[in-house]
Structure formats: C-alpha cells, structure tokens
Amino acid sequence: MARKRHSDEDVLKLLREIELKLSGGSDVAFACRSVGISDATYYNWRRRFGGMGRAQLSELKSLEKENVQLKKIVAELELDKLILKESLNHLKPRA
Template identity: 65%
Template sequence: MTRWSQEVLRVARKRYSDEDALKVLREIDVHLHDGLDVVSSCRKAGISDKTYYYWRKKFGGMGRSQLSEMRALRKENERLKKILTELQLDKLILNESLDYLKPKV
C-alpha cells in the first residue's frame, strides 16, 4: 500500500465531533486567508476537500453558541416527534375502541 493510500484510509476513518469540525473549518479559513488553495488547506488539516465542502454547507458560518443552540433544537425536535407519534397511536387506539363500542345497527 502506498503512503498516499494509507493517509487516505487514515483520514477516512477519523470521526469528528461538531466542535472539532468547526475548529478544522476555522483552521482551513486561516490557510485560505494566507493564500493556500482549498485542496492544500484541506490536506494540511487532514480532511478531504469533499468533507470541507460538506461541513461548510452543514455549519455555514456557525459559532459554538449557534452550534449548541442547533443541538438543543434538534433534541427538542426529536422529543416532539416522539410525543406526536405517541399521540397518534393513542388516537388510533381510541378510534378503534370507539368503533368496537358503538352499537351495531
């Protein structure tokens, strides 16, 4: 295996938290400001340019406070989805019970 393919495999296996991704994005922005191109900046940071563009799309110009707010909103959204599912199930059960209890004419 060549050195380049080993490096690609190493990079491909690493998982980044959202905070780490923001840190890498800021690092790449510094490299870009210093005149490096995107591919070289990404290589220095240890990620692919595809990952860079994905993170840019996902996080945009977010800071840490916005990231934590986004996480809180996602968590709240999941909680509300679970509540909605439970209420829909309750409604279904009540409607079926009502149909069962209605006198047949």
C-alpha cells in the first residue's frame, strides 16, 4: 500500500475529527480506522501537534524555517573560520 503524506493542516483536521469521535464515546482504534490512519500514527501526531492551533502551526513552520537558515549561516561562518586559521598557519614563520 502506498504511503500517504498529509500536510500539517490535514493532520490538525484529522486530529480534531478523531477527538470529536473520542468525545462521542468511540475508542481510539475505531476513530483512527474511520479517518484512515493507524493508532501509532495518531499517537505520533498527537505528541507532535496536540493542542496546537493553526496560528501556532504557522509559527512553528516559520521557526523551523528560520532555524534552517541560522544553521546554514553557522556552517558558513565555521568554514570561514577554518579557512582563516589555515591561512594564518601558513603565514606564521616557522622556528
């Protein structure tokens, strides 16, 4: 069976549907099967997105994007530092 990729918005929507079914007296296994996901997927999504609204989701996405950019900047600066150290070692007179 092909693996489905759900967007984060779809995940929030499915989690809300499952929560409604659970509040109606259904069990987790039945609620998950009715929306087409496994129990393990539900628990993973709930751990990651539980209690999150759309505003918080967009903030999370922007923070993740900013984190990637910052990691890239740090890697470039570290490379520049190593290059400068190496060039400084070549310029030092050897005793």
